[in-house]
Amino acid sequence: MRLGRHNLSQKPVFMAPMAGITDKAFRHMIRLTGGKYVITEMISDKALIYNNSKTFKMIDLEGEPEPRIVQLFGSEPHTMADAAKIVFEHGADAIDINMGCPTPKIVKNGEGAALLRDITLAEKIASTVVKSVPIPVTVKIRLGWDDSCINAPELALRLEQAGIAMLTVHARTREQYYSGNADWQWIARTKAGIKIPVIGNGDINSPEDAMEMIKTTECDGVMIGRGALGNPWLIGRTQTFLDNGILLPEPDNIERLRMLFIHFEQLIDLKGERTGLQEIRKHAAWYIKGVRKAADYRNQIMTVKTYADMKALFLHIYSLEGGTFDTLPNQS
Numbered sequence: 001m002r003l004g005r006h007n008l009s010q011k012p013v014f015m016a017p018m019a020g021i022t023d024k025a026f027r028h029m030i031r032l033t034g035g036k037y038v039i040t041e042m043i044s045d046k047a048l049i050y051n052n053s054k055t056f057k058m059i060d061l062e063g064e065p066e067p068r069i070v071q072l073f074g075s076e077p078h079t080m081a082d083a084a085k086i087v088f089e090h091g092a093d094a095i096d097i098n099m100g101c102p103t104p105k106i107v108k109n110g111e112g113a114a115l116l117r118d119i120t121l122a123e124k125i126a127s128t129v130v131k132s133v134p135i136p137v138t139v140k141i142r143l144g145w146d147d148s149c150i151n152a153p154e155l156a157l158r159l160e161q162a163g164i165a166m167l168t169v170h171a172r173t174r175e176q177y178y179s180g181n182a183d184w185q186w187i188a189r190t191k192a193g194i195k196i197p198v199i200g201n202g203d204i205n206s207p208e209d210a211m212e213m214i215k216t217t218e219c220d221g222v223m224i225g226r227g228a229l230g231n232p233w234l235i236g237r238t239q240t241f242l243d244n245g246i247l248l249p250e251p252d253n254i255e256r257l258r259m260l261f262i263h264f265e266q267l268i269d270l271k272g273e274r275t276g277l278q279e280i281r282k283h284a285a286w287y288i289k290g291v292r293k294a295a296d297y298r299n300q301i302m303t304v305k306t307y308a309d310m311k312a313l314f315l316h317i318y319s320l321e322g323g324t325f326d327t328l329p330n331q332s
């Protein structure tokens with residue numbers, strides 16, 4: 001599949017953009033475990049325009065391999081276009097527009113999934129952003145606002161006419177948030193009506209699920225979100241399975257704990273002790289799923305207050321699982 005000047009895998013597997021998750025450290029973990037395609041967390045167009053320093057850190061793409069895809073959210077064509085220019089100047093190779101975030105705080109500003117209810121504005125935002133930057137613009141949508149208003153096929157056609165290069169469909173409505181099952185049939189119906197590549201998203205938890213989605217919807221690639229939490233290998237394992245049919249083994253507990261350790265070091269390096277410590281907690285809870293006494297460790301992880309104590313706790317769990325120190329990086 002092609003995305004602008006980039007030749008992607010025949011059936012690319014994308015790590016889903018996830019606010020509070022797909023930061024630079026997590027993107028590194030995905031690539032380290034064999035994944036190729038990642039997208040930043042969603043980034044506010046206005047925060048970029050108003051020079052918010054925290055937001056600028058979110059578009060730090062330094063040292064990351066191509067394609068570097070940044071997701072933006074907003075509700076006004078001209079501010080989205082201005083933000084797109086900023087992101088392009090910071091080295092993005094593609095811009096994804098969020099038209100699916102269901103959170104009330106976002107929707108009430110007319111952003112994210114609110115655009116599913118105003119497809120004229122959605123099309124205008126897409127066409128204005130497409131004209132503002134010389135890189136591909138992609139869009140991520142949901143099926144529609146609610147069951148009574150499923151309009152993904154119609155919106156897809158309008159976005160295609162606006163000039164976008166690829167569309168991701170999360171097969172749920174806004175009203176579903178993340179509950180219920182994703183309805184893959186609508187991915188098939190949306191794909192059938194347009195020519196640009198369609199990436200299917202929703203409820204893929206294994207390489208086999210991804211293959212099943214491709215078979216049943218004829219989508220051009222897949223995107224995985226929650227299944228990769230504490231399990232970044234899922235992206236690379238799924239890519240390998242789609243590329244050549246090889247089902248790589250799942251990581252064992254020792255490997256999961258080793259990656260947790262690397263992830264922690266990355267977060268500390270990038271965000272400092274206070275924020276790094278705070279942010280590793282949720283990831284650690286996911287990584288240690290399946291480890292003996294995980295519930296006890298989870299409680300301890302939530303109360304540890306320093307980098308040194310957290311590191312000692314991770315090392316303790318790691319060695320109890322049989323991990324050895326010669327395979328653990330950064331031991332000094």
Ligand SMILES: Cc1cc2nc3c(=O)[nH]c(=O)nc-3n(C[C@H](O)[C@H](O)[C@H](O)COP(=O)(O)O)c2cc1C
Pocket residue numbers: 016017018019020021041042071098099100101140170178201202203204223224225226227
């Ligand atoms: C914690 C969390 C944060 C998310 N943040 C974003 C986001 O920033 N942008 C976006 O387009 N979707 C976001 N999503 C939706 C995911 O990208 C994805 O569409 C959804 O989780 C369905 O895929 P899955 O069933 O594989 O998890 C988020 C989902 C979760 C659970």
